[in-house]
Amino acid sequence: MREVLRTGSLLLDAAMGTALLARGLAGRAPAWNLSHASAVQEVHAAHVGAGAEVVLTNTFVGASPEEAAAAIRLARSSGATYVGGSLWAGVGDLETQIAQLADADSIWLEAATSARMALAAVESAVGATRLPVVITCAMPSAPLDELRAAGAAAAGYACSPWPADARGADVVKPAADGLSPEEWARKVPWARLRGGCCGTDERYLAALRATAR
Numbered sequence: 001m002r003e004v005l006r007t008g009s010l011l012l013d014a015a016m017g018t019a020l021l022a023r024g025l026a027g028r029a030p031a032w033n034l035s036h037a038s039a040v041q042e043v044h045a046a047h048v049g050a051g052a053e054v055v056l057t058n059t060f061v062g063a064s065p066e067e068a069a070a071a072i073r074l075a076r077s078s079g080a081t082y083v084g085g086s087l088w089a090g091v092g093d094l095e096t097q098i099a100q101l102a103d104a105d106s107i108w109l110e111a112a113t114s115a116r117m118a119l120a121a122v123e124s125a126v127g128a129t130r131l132p133v134v135i136t137c138a139m140p141s142a143p144l145d146e147l148r149a150a151g152a153a154a155a156g157y158a159c160s161p162w163p164a165d166a167r168g169a170d171v172v173k174p175a176a177d178g179l180s181p182e183e184w185a186r187k188v189p190w191a192r193l194r195g196g197c198c199g200t201d202e203r204y205l206a207a208l209r210a211t212a213r
């Protein structure tokens with residue numbers, strides 16, 4: 001997967017957390033990998049149905065070993081071409097969390113809220129796994145070249161705020177921010193790897209897929 005992350009184009013998935021909240025989630029999302037597995041599976045399946053080639057595991061906030069194993073199984077069962085292990089870049093026990101996701105195809109360090117957090121996460125991840133590492137930042141501007149130099153196979157932006165200038169980003173997966181799927185898809189800057197974050201669902205992916213890649 002490293003090569004496609006470095007040079008290819010892929011449609012990513014849409015939001016998991018907000019999709020589970022809409023289905024009644026209260027508490028930690030990864031607990032649902034065990035207690036409400038069919039709901040998690042349904043969200044992955046809807047994304048793949050809309051064309052997502054990568055799905056990310058429901059482990060963003062950090063998971064127990066059992067929750068992480070279930071997350072990988074659920075993501076694989078979607079039939080997506082690739083499974084990424086998702087972790088917030090600021091999660092406390094990052095190396096343990098990465099080890100639990102060793103059966104994914106890549107590790108996605110998501111929504112870093114500072115350059116320092118992003119760099120620290122990439123450095124510790126590339127030291128902890130042989131899987132390719134992707135980093136996304138929830139900031140208007142991130143040190144993308146520095147993150148790639150630190151070992152990230154792809155670097156870019158996720159969630160909110162949207163990037164001020166997405167040139168040079170490998171990944172862009174913004175939040176819905178109250179936009180309709182069509183409005184959103186028109187606004188999403190071009191990048192090789194594109195998908196959605198909070199508030200987006202399969203309708204947003206379908207709209208994005210319909211725009212030029």
Ligand SMILES: [Zn+2]
Nearest residue numbers: 159175197198
């Ligand atoms: Zn988000």
